[in-house]
Amino acid sequence: MVKGSEARRRSCFNQRCSTLFSMARRLSEDCGAHIAVVAISPSGEPHAFGGPTVDSVLRAYLPGPASGPPSASPFPCCPSAETVGEAAARVAGMRRQVEETEALVASEYALLAAAAKKIKAIQARTGKRNWWEVDVHTLGEEELPVFTKALEMLRADVRRRVDAMVSVRQPLLQWKK
Numbered sequence: 001m002v003k004g005s006e007a008r009r010r011s012c013f014n015q016r017c018s019t020l021f022s023m024a025r026r027l028s029e030d031c032g033a034h035i036a037v038v039a040i041s042p043s044g045e046p047h048a049f050g051g052p053t054v055d056s057v058l059r060a061y062l063p064g065p066a067s068g069p070p071s072a073s074p075f076p077c078c079p080s081a082e083t084v085g086e087a088a089a090r091v092a093g094m095r096r097q098v099e100e101t102e103a104l105v106a107s108e109y110a111l112l113a114a115a116a117k118k119i120k121a122i123q124a125r126t127g128k129r130n131w132w133e134v135d136v137h138t139l140g141e142e143e144l145p146v147f148t149k150a151l152e153m154l155r156a157d158v159r160r161r162v163d164a165m166v167s168v169r170q171p172l173l174q175w176k177k
Contacts, residue, residue: 132150
């Protein structure tokens, strides 16, 4: 009976700890708050979450010896010696990188959409059944790299499908009688 109770306590701890840490992460990300959450499991194992890091928050907001070594962390799971300012700057830099990457992705999607629109218009105008049959001479410089990439993706997809068919030993072509 005791073992089942211990297992339930561990399971409950893991579920609630996960929920607590996800709430702390959301609060830190949404509000820019400095957060340190430490939970000690029933077996005595520490679990920690910090935004930006547990160590930086604890060193900034908890009183401690001023002459201690800079890399000493109050928790073995958090060996970083990063200050709150350093961690916040690192997180801000990472957010800038994410925003820049999102902007690049959006511009690439816009280029892809414009090229696809032009290719489909040429396809409709020339009466071609498939987009890959479009005459490349009718495309502009902007559309050619997109068209080439699309053809490469089509070739890779066809190759994967043929390989899958061969691997299960299906006939490549099924003839109608």
